[in-house]
Amino acid sequence: MGLIEATNHSFFIASFAKGMCKDTDCSRAPIPGFASLSLSFRIYKAFRPGAISPILRFSLQTSRPDEKCLSNGPTSHGSPRESAPQRGTGMKYAGLLVMPAGFLLSIAAILLFPASSSRAAFVLCGLAVEAMGLAVAVRGHMLGDRRP
Amino acid sequence: MIASPSSPLTASAFSLNLALLTLSLLAPAGVALLNTGLGRSRSAAQSLLGSLVMMATAVLFFALIGATLADGSTGAGHIATLSGKPWNWAGTGTWIMRGIETAPSRAQLAALFEFVALALAVLVPWGAGADRLQLAAGAACAALLAAFIFPFFAHWVWGGGWLAQLGANFALGVGFLDVGGAASVHVVGGLSALAVIWIAGPRRGKFPKEGLSTAMPGHNAVYILFGCLVALVGWLAFNMAGAVLWLDAGPSALPLTAINTILSAAAALAATFTITRVRFGKPDASLCANGWLAGLVTSSACASLVSPGGAIFTGLVAGAVTPLLVEFLELAVSLDDPSGAISVHAASGLWGLIAAGIFASKSGQLLAQFIGVATLLGLVLPVVYFLFALLNRLLPFRVDPDGERIGMDLHELGGGAYPEFVVHRDDSYR
Numbered sequence: 242m243g244l245i246e247a248t249n250h251s252f253f254i255a256s257f258a259k260g261m262c263k264d265t266d267c268s269r270a271p272i273p274g275f276a277s278l279s280l281s282f283r284i285y286k287a288f289r290p291g292a293i294s295p296i297l298r299f300s301l302q303t304s305r306p307d308e309k310c311l312s313n314g315p316t317s318h319g320s321p322r323e324s325a326p327q328r329g330t331g332m333k334y335a336g337l338l339v340m341p342a343g344f345l346l347s348i349a350a351i352l353l354f355p356a357s358s359s360r361a362a363f364v365l366c367g368l369a370v371e372a373m374g375l376a377v378a379v380r381g382h383m384l385g386d387r388r389p
Numbered sequence: 390m391i392a393s394p395s396s397p398l399t400a401s402a403f404s405l406n407l408a409l410l411t412l413s414l415l416a417p418a419g420v421a422l423l424n425t426g427l428g429r430s431r432s433a434a435q436s437l438l439g440s441l442v443m444m445a446t447a448v449l450f451f452a453l454i455g456a457t458l459a460d461g462s463t464g465a466g467h468i469a470t471l472s473g474k475p476w477n478w479a480g481t482g483t484w485i486m487r488g489i490e491t492a493p494s495r496a497q498l499a500a501l502f503e504f505v506a507l508a509l510a511v512l513v514p515w516g517a518g519a520d521r522l523q524l525a526a527g528a529a530c531a532a533l534l535a536a537f538i539f540p541f542f543a544h545w546v547w548g549g550g551w552l553a554q555l556g557a558n559f560a561l562g563v564g565f566l567d568v569g570g571a572a573s574v575h576v577v578g579g580l581s582a583l584a585v586i587w588i589a590g591p592r593r594g595k596f597p598k599e600g601l602s603t604a605m606p607g608h609n610a611v612y613i614l615f616g617c618l619v620a621l622v623g624w625l626a627f628n629m630a631g632a633v634l635w636l637d638a639g640p641s642a643l644p645l646t647a648i649n650t651i652l653s654a655a656a657a658l659a660a661t662f663t664i665t666r667v668r669f670g671k672p673d674a675s676l677c678a679n680g681w682l683a684g685l686v687t688s689s690a691c692a693s694l695v696s697p698g699g700a701i702f703t704g705l706v707a708g709a710v711t712p713l714l715v716e717f718l719e720l721a722v723s724l725d726d727p728s729g730a731i732s733v734h735a736a737s738g739l740w741g742l743i744a745a746g747i748f749a750s751k752s753g754q755l756l757a758q759f760i761g762v763a764t765l766l767g768l769v770l771p772v773v774y775f776l777f778a779l780l781n782r783l784l785p786f787r788v789d790p791d792g793e794r795i796g797m798d799l800h801e802l803g804g805g806a807y808p809e810f811v812v813h814r815d816d817s818y819r
Contacts, residue, residue, distance in 0.1 A: 337770070337771040337774055337775070340766060340767045340768075340770060341767050341768060341771055342767075343763060343767045344766075344767025344768045345767075347759070347760050347764075348760075351555070351561070351756075351760065353472075357752075357753065357756070360756060361756055361759075364760060365759070367763050368759060368762065368763055370767075371763060371766045374767075375766065375770075379722055382722070382723070383722060
C-alpha cells in the first residue's frame, strides 16, 4: 500500500525532475531518467508509515550528488555567458511582465465582445497567459535560486 | 446585489455588525498565533511582536492614506470612461478619515471592516517571511500594502469600484463578489507572501546545495492548533459581518453563513487529516492546521452564497489540495513558506472565489469571478512584487547571516521568548 501511494505521490515531483533534466545538466545521472526513479524510491523510503515523525513533514535528507537535478542548486545550471542567478532573475521579471498582458486580455474581452461565449473564451485565454507568466516566473526563481 | 456603502442601515443591524466586527479581531489573533507556532523558537517573540507592529503600521497608513483611496461612501470616485462605460478605479475620501463621525452608518462600519481585513492581510506575508524577514522591512511592506495595494482593491470590490460594477456595466452576474475578504485579504496577502518569499529567499539550511529540503518543523503545536480555534471564532464573525455589510443580509440569513463557515473548515480538516494519515501513517498537526485554515479562507468567499452541501464540497477540495500544494511548493519549486501562506491563503482564496461563481444562481457570475481572479494574478502580483523589490533595495528584507544564526529574537529584540530553553542550532538540522 505504502509503495503505490508513495509512488503516486512522487509522480508529479519525479515528472517535474524529468522535465527539468531536459534543459539542464543531468549528465550525472548514469541512465536517463535514473534520477527520477531513484527519487521515487527515496520518497517511498521516507514516507513509509512510521519512517518519520509526521510533525517533521518531509524530512528527506540525502547526500547523493545526482539529486541536484531536483534540488536545482546553482551549480547544476548555467551557461558560460550568463550565470544561473542572473538568468533566473531575468526569467522571473519576464514572467511577471507577461502576467499583466493576461489581465489586459481579460479586460479587452469584456469591452470588445458582447457575446458571452466569446467573452468567456477570451477571459480564459487571459487567465492562461497569466498562468504561463507565473510558470515562467517560478521557473526563474528556481534557476536563480541562491541557497544560503 | 452588492449593497451601496451609502445606503442606510437599521439600528439593530448596526449594533449587530459592530459587535460582529469587534469579535472578528480574533481572526488576526488566531493567525498571529499560528504564524508564531509555525516559526522557530528563537524567533517566537519577534514573530508575535511583529504581528502587532504589522497591524499597527497597517492601520496607521490606511487611516492616513489608504482610506482616501478605498472610500466608497459618497458613491463617487475617480472615474475613467472606457468604451462608453464608467470605470471607477479609486475612491475620493477625505484625508486622515476626516468626517468619519458624520458619515453614514454603513460607511463607518465599512471603514471598521476594512481595518480588520487589513490587519489580517498584513499578517500573511509576515508569516511567510518568518525567521529571516526583518521587523523594519516587514513594517514597510505592511505600510505599502495598507497605503496603496489593499485600498485600491478594496475600493474596486467593496467601494462600488469597477469590479463591483461588472454586473451593472457588463451584465456579469451581480459583479465580482468577495463577501468575506477572500480576494482583498487572503489572495492579496498570499500573493504578497509569494513576493516576500521570492525576494527574501529561503531560510539558512532549508535547501542544502545537495539533497532535498530540510524539515524545519514549527516549534509549538499548541500555538498552532489553539490559533486555529481562535481563528474560527474570528472568521465566523467576519463572514457574518461581511454578509450584513455587502449583501444586506438580514438576521435570518446569518446562521447559514455561520454554518457554512464551520462546515467548510470541518470538511477541509477532514480531507487534510485523511490525506496526511494515509500518506505519512499518522496525521500531521501543522498540515491539518493549514487545512483547517484553508477551509476558513475558502468560506470567506462563498459562505454567504452557497448551500451547506456546497460549503462541504469547497472545503473538501481546499483541504485536499492544501497539503499537496504545500509539499509541491517546498520540494519541487523550492519556496520556503513556513506558514504555508501561498497554499492556504492565495490558492484556497482563489478556489473559493471560483467556487462562489460556480455555485451562483445568476448567469455571468462565474465570468465576473474569473475577471477578479485575472486582476489579482495579472495586476496585483506583478505590482506587489516590483514594489517590494524596490523596497528591498532601500531596506533589505533579509536579516544578515549572523542574525539568522542567533535567531531573530536575540538579534532584533535582544532577548528570547523562552529564556530558560536551549536554543536550537543550525547544525542539528543536518
